[in-house]
Amino acid sequence: xxxxxxxxxxxxxxxxxxxxxxxxxxxxxxxxxxxxxxxxxxxxxxxxxxxxxxxxxxxxxxxxxxxxxxxxxxxxxxxxxxxxxxxxxxxxxxxxxxxxxxxxxxxxxxxxxxxxxxxxxxxxxxxxxxxxxxxxxxxxxxxxxxxxxxxxxxxxxxxxxxxxxxxxxx
Amino acid sequence: xxxxxxxxxxxxxxxxxxxxxxxxxxxxxxxxxxxxxxxxxxxxxxxxxxxxxxxxxxxxxxxxxxxxxxxxxxxxxxxxxxxxxxxxxxxxxxxxxxxxxxxxxxxxxxxxxxxxxxxxxxxxxxxxxxxxxxxxxxxxxxxxxxxxxxxxxxxxxxxxxxxxxxxxxxxxxxxxxxxxxxxxxxxxxxxxxxxxxxxxxxxxxxxxxxxxxxxxxxxxxxxxxxxxxxxxxxxxxxxxxxxxxxxxxxxxxxxxxxxxxxxxxxxxxxxxxxxxxxxxxxxxxxxxxxxxxxxxxxxxxxxxxxxxxxxxxxxxxxxxxxxxxxxxxxxxxxxxxxxxxxxxxxxxxxxxxxxxxxxxxxxxxxxxxxxxxxxxxxxxxxxxxxxxxxxxxxxxxxxxxxxxxxxxxxxxxxxxxxxxxxxxxxxxxxxxxxxxxxxxxxxxxxxxxxxxxxxxxxxxxxxxxxxxxxxxxxxxxxxxxxxxxxxxxxxxxxxxxxxxxxxxxxxxxxxxxxxxxxxxxxxxxxxxxxxxxxxxxxxxxxxxxxxxxxxxxxxxxxxxxxxxxxxxxxxx
Numbered sequence: 001x002x003x004x005x006x007x008x009x010x011x012x013x014x015x016x017x018x019x020x021x022x023x024x025x026x027x028x029x030x031x032x033x034x035x036x037x038x039x040x041x042x043x044x045x046x047x048x049x050x051x052x053x054x055x056x057x058x059x060x061x062x063x064x065x066x067x068x069x070x071x072x073x074x075x076x077x078x079x080x081x082x083x084x085x086x087x088x089x090x091x092x093x094x095x096x097x098x099x100x101x102x103x104x105x106x107x108x109x110x111x112x113x114x115x116x117x118x119x120x121x122x123x124x125x126x127x128x129x130x131x132x133x134x135x136x137x138x139x140x141x142x143x144x145x146x147x148x149x150x151x152x153x154x155x156x157x158x159x160x161x162x163x164x165x166x167x168x169x170x
Numbered sequence: 171x172x173x174x175x176x177x178x179x180x181x182x183x184x185x186x187x188x189x190x191x192x193x194x195x196x197x198x199x200x201x202x203x204x205x206x207x208x209x210x211x212x213x214x215x216x217x218x219x220x221x222x223x224x225x226x227x228x229x230x231x232x233x234x235x236x237x238x239x240x241x242x243x244x245x246x247x248x249x250x251x252x253x254x255x256x257x258x259x260x261x262x263x264x265x266x267x268x269x270x271x272x273x274x275x276x277x278x279x280x281x282x283x284x285x286x287x288x289x290x291x292x293x294x295x296x297x298x299x300x301x302x303x304x305x306x307x308x309x310x311x312x313x314x315x316x317x318x319x320x321x322x323x324x325x326x327x328x329x330x331x332x333x334x335x336x337x338x339x340x341x342x343x344x345x346x347x348x349x350x351x352x353x354x355x356x357x358x359x360x361x362x363x364x365x366x367x368x369x370x371x372x373x374x375x376x377x378x379x380x381x382x383x384x385x386x387x388x389x390x391x392x393x394x395x396x397x398x399x400x401x402x403x404x405x406x407x408x409x410x411x412x413x414x415x416x417x418x419x420x421x422x423x424x425x426x427x428x429x430x431x432x433x434x435x436x437x438x439x440x441x442x443x444x445x446x447x448x449x450x451x452x453x454x455x456x457x458x459x460x461x462x463x464x465x466x467x468x469x470x471x472x473x474x475x476x477x478x479x480x481x482x483x484x485x486x487x488x489x490x491x492x493x494x495x496x497x498x499x500x501x502x503x504x505x506x507x508x509x510x511x512x513x514x515x516x517x518x519x520x521x522x523x524x525x526x527x528x529x530x531x532x533x534x535x536x537x538x539x540x541x542x543x544x545x546x547x548x549x550x551x552x553x554x555x556x557x558x559x560x561x562x563x564x565x566x567x568x569x570x571x572x573x574x575x576x577x578x579x580x581x582x583x584x585x586x587x588x589x590x591x592x593x594x595x596x597x598x599x600x601x602x603x604x605x606x607x608x609x610x611x612x613x614x615x616x617x618x619x620x621x622x623x624x625x626x627x628x629x630x631x632x633x634x635x636x637x638x639x640x641x642x643x644x645x646x647x648x649x650x651x652x653x654x655x656x657x658x659x660x661x662x663x664x665x666x667x668x669x670x671x672x673x674x675x676x677x678x679x680x681x682x683x684x685x686x687x688x689x690x691x692x693x694x695x696x697x698x699x700x701x702x703x704x705x706x707x708x709x710x711x712x713x714x715x716x717x718x719x720x721x722x723x724x725x726x727x728x729x730x731x732x733x734x735x736x737x738x739x740x741x742x
Contacts (some may be wrong), residue, residue, distance in 0.1 A: 055352070102509040110253040117287055117308050118352030121255040121443050129508045136507065136659045170407050170444040 029057055035157055035166035042158065053114050054168055057122065061162040062111050065130055066163045068158060072151040079147055090143035095148065098133040103155070107133070111162075120169035127166060131159035176586030192250045193605065204211040216514060217710040218687035219504075220572040222546055223269060224663055226521035237287050240327055241490075241501070243613035244276055244303075245520070247289060252511040253322070257287050259305070261644040262742055263328055265521050266542050269740040276319075276332050283307045283317045283338035290411060291316075292359040292486065294370075294390075294427075301326060303372060305357040313351040314423075315339030316372060318391070329473035341372065341385055341393050349383065349395075350374060356411045356441075359488065360390070362428040365455060371400050373409040373440070380409035380440060384460060395711050401438055401462040403470045408443035411484045414462065415496065416455075417535070424496030425524065430457075435528060437535065441484050442472055448485050449474045449502070452533065465533070470591040475534055479599070479667040480649055480701040481505065486528060486656065498537060502688060505651075505661040505703035511580060521690060521701060522683055529697065534670070534695040539683060545686050547734035556728040558616060558720040564728075565717050566715060572686050573712035576618060578731040580678040582636060587724040591637035591644050607631030607721065614646075616720035620684050621654065622707035624715060627668070630654040631719070632682055632706050636673050644670040645678060647693040647700065654704035667698045677729055684716075701710040 026049055030039035039061070043049040046060045076096050084092060111126030134155040134165065138146050218485065226247060240263050243625040247260035258486040259277035262270040284307030291305025303319040317338040322331035341357070343349035353375045355545075358369040368390055372381040380403050384396035416425045416434040425434065449472060453466035464470050477485055478500065485500035504511055511517040524537040551568045551703045558564065558580075566576070589612040595601050607615050607629075617633025617726065619626075630652040636643055648666040655662065671678060671694045683690040690701045709715065720726055 038521065098507075098509050101512050102507065106251060106253040106508050106512060110251075110255045113255050117312050119254075119289075121446065126253070126508075132507055132659070133509060136509075139658070167444070 023102060025052075025054070026057065027169065029054060029165055030161075033161045033170060035161050038157055039161045042161070054165065055118065055120070058120075058162060058165045058169070059112065061158060062115065062123070062127065062163060065127070065155060065158045065162060066104065066108045068151065069099050069108070069130070070153050072155065073099050073104065075148055075151060080084075084147075087142040088145070088147060089101050091137075091146065092149060094135035094140040097139045102133045103130050116165070118169075120166050124163055124166045124170070127159045127162040131156045131163070134159065136144075185237060186337055190584050207276055209662070215465040218514060219516070220685040220741075221742070222263075222543070223270070223522065223685050223688060223737050224741055225518065226272070226515065226742055236271075240265060242293075242329065242470050243270065243520075245295070246308055247269045247275070249275075252515060252517040253508060257289060259288050261330075266545075267540055268338055268545065270742055271740075272698065272742040273328060273330055276330070277303070277334075281307075281334055281336075282310055282336060283315055284334070286312055289314075290356045292357060292370075294360040294368075295491070296390070297362075301329070302407055304357040304360065305338075306372075308341075308679070309339065311351075313343060315343075316341035316354075317395075322475040325731060326430075335391065337391060341390060341395070341705075347395055350376065353408050356382070357385075358414055359427050360387075361414075362606060363460075364430060369400075370458065371412050371414055373412045374399075374740040375408045376402075378407055379404050380406040380442070381411055382409060382412045382414070382438070382440075382462075382721075386460075395453055396460060397703065398459075398461060400460065403440075403462075405601045406440070406442060406444075406471050409440045410443050411439075411441040411448075411486060411487055413437075415487055415489070417452075417496070417526070419526060419528060420530060423494040424489055426491070435532065436462060436466075438464070439477070439485070439487075442581070442697075445472045446481055446483050448477045450477065450610075451475070452528070452535070452715040465618065476533070476667075477698045478701050481703055482664040482699075482701050485521075491583050492653070495540075496526045496699075497540065498526045500524075500701075502701055502703065503664075506705050507659045510659065510705070519688060527707065531670075534577065534697065537699055538683075538692065539690075543683075544575075546737045546739060548737055549735045551731075551733045553564060553728060553731040556731070557725055558718060558728055559725045560720055560723045561610075563717045563719045565617070565715060566731070566733045568620055569716065569733045570712075570714075571716040572621065572684065572709070572711050573736045573738070574620075574684045574716060574733055575681070575736050576684070576716065576731070576733045577679070577681045578618065578718060579729045580634070580680075581727045581729045582613065582678070582724075583674050583727065584724055585613065585638070585643060586637070587673070587722070588636050588638045588643060589613070591639045593640070597666050598646055598648075599664065600664040601646060602650060605635065606652050607633055607647070607650045607719075608663060609721075611635055611722045612635075613724050613726075614720075614722045616722055616726050617680060617718075618682055619719050620689055620706055620714075621683055621706050622710045622717055623706065623713060624716075625708075628709045629707045629717075630689050630702065630706075631699070632680060632689065633719070634678050634680070634693070635722075636678075643673050645671055646674055647680075647691075647698050649689065649691055649702045652684050654702075654706060656706060656707050662704075664706040665700050665702060667693075668694045668698065669698045671697065681738075684708075 014047040110125040114122035134152045138152040254635040261276040287308035289306040319332040335468040343351035384400040385393040387393045451468040453464035476649040614635035615633040619629040622629035651662045681692040
């Protein structure tokens with residue numbers, strides 16, 4: 001009886017150790033990114049982070065980019081549907097291509113496959129490009145009047161975090 | 171020769187605007203009719219598609235693997251899009267390494283050992299002449315394993331079909347061999363030791379230490395991991411696409427991978443995952459210990475010697491038995507955004523194959539484009555003994571400036587204006603970025619401006635600067651892409667390297683192969699190579715220009731300049 005209680009105690013302690021280790025991994029990893037707070041909050045929001053290795057953490061952030069990019073496309077389409085002025089429309093059209101074709105249809109799938117199959121430099125290429133596309137989108141509004149600045153900033157920030165995590169795998 | 175009206179017009183324009191343009195005498199004064207892009211499934215105007223570099227009709231490519239005889243080129247290909255993914259082995263053949271015929275894919279996922287991907291590998295020619303392929307497969311658990319494929323029909327000269335061994339994988343991470351299953355890839359061309367056993371190395375890492383895992387085999391099917399790696403280096407990260415081969419000391423020819431002899435050095439090249447640079451060392455191969463030792467003084471990390479100081483990765487050599495030379499292939503990816511790649515419908519080209527030899531110093535390699543590429547030259551323009559005064563430019567007319575081959579040689583007579591080289595200026599790439607082509611100097615910058623627009627809004631500059639070092643004059647070679655395009659969505663990073671040439675006693679030579687969106691430059695006869703990707707918006711096709719320039723204070727002499735239009739090759 002005592003031995004089984006002892007065993008249970010040992011197991012509880014072990015599990016607690018594992019949980020602490022995983023939490024350490026999130027902290028240790030996020031410290032090495034340019035946006036520690038964003039990194040931590042993004043990872044903690046996903047239950048997979050409790051048991052993920054570094055590649056797994058990168059996948060979580062890439063999924064977050066995907067979600068944000070999807071929301072950006074929705075927002076672009078909403079704005080396009082509200083008869084924007086020509087300059088804004090040009091910018092929105094350009095951004096739609098960058099988000100739909102490049103980020104969602106190419107960068108994200110390529111990065112996810114690369115992380116799943118452990119060829120991280122191609123994942124890095126994908127997340128670096130996502131940040132570049134978001135920046136380029138922001139610059140495509142004449143006179144700097146972007147209606148989707150916060151979306152572009154989120155995608156850029158998340159992409160930079162993802163790239164930094166991926167760099168740890170190279 | 172009488173100047174054509176067109177040249178005269180240029181002359182008058184230059185006088186009027188005071189640029190000091192001087193028309194060079196040309197043997198042909200007319201602009202070559204610009205070849206049209208060959209029909210392809212891509213509908214839009216393709217200003218960046220190359221005329222004579224290896225690339226598939228569309229989508230993504232990288233990674234070279236080759237077999238000789240009829241030259242074969244196998245490459246990593248994504249049939250579904252212009253980014254990496256869904257990788258298969260695509261296949262083309264050539265009789266001359268210049269014109270290529272595409273074939274069906276050689277290897278695609280089909281057995282558990284490669285069901286999730288057919289990644290890079292190498293071909294080995296067995297003593298009986300039979301080629302075999304060793305390659306990395308991704309198994310159902312996404313582990314990296316090594317597999318083998320052999321030709322289905324040896325009497326088919328095109329080797330269209332390949333049979334995978336049912337025993338695959340032949341090398342794999344296990345619970346006892348401590349191999350990192352997510353970092354185990356790119357088996358090399360195998361070599362036979364004096365004991366008759368085959369050896370191959372596979373790239374890997376242990377934490378941040380890059381290692382070349384060594385395997386040995388008697389029959390090429392059963393492989394045993396050696397106790398020690400062939401070589402390793404701390405803090406270099408994952409080693410991809412390792413390449414290990416002998417070179418002849420003072421040799422004029424390449425050497426077979428399995429050669430054994432006294433007059434040989436060895437080269438180990440690694441592709442660094444972290445920095446995307448291919449670096450190498452020259453050293454010795456201890457056959458008793460089966461280990462490689464770089465020569466004393468070698469820099470065995472990313473700061474060491476590179477095949478190319480620009481865009482050049484996942485390279486691989488093969489021994490061309492027919493012409494007794496070692497040939498280097500390298501993958502040049504895009505410097506454009508993925509959105510642009512999707513629009514144009516393709517991504518990635520191969521460098522022009524290069525002949526590789528050991529420099530007579532024994533300390534580095536020399537590379538030079540294969541001679542066969544010269545058959546594409548047409549409409550030669552020659553100049554000799556021309557002073558290029560400080561602050562001047564000369565246009566090279568009479569060639570298709572967007573698809574050209576240029577060789578120029580400079581002689582410096584007066585060194586007194588050379589600026590002192592600050593000892594802290596040790597990073598040549600940084601130095602080239604800070605002192606680009608538009609920054610006036612004492613002795614330099616002088617060189618070429620390629621893919622230049624008429625009003626110089628866009629140009630790519632490849633040039634030299636000569637500095638006074640502590641004990642001798644130092645030559646910096648740069649490829650400056652900062653003004654290459656008005657489109658800011660491109661990566662316009664500048665590249666540079668110090669060139670080991672003595673400008674007091676030797677001429678400074680530069681060759682540039684220009685092909686729409688790629689500029690491959692060779693300094694000092696191939697001592698420094700720099701490849702760049704550029705995407706001009708104005709300097710396209712007939713609107714591209716070619717100039718020699720000198721933005722230094724001191725005059726330099728062009729001892730010779732030769733330029734040719736390059737004809738379009740038949741590529742895939």
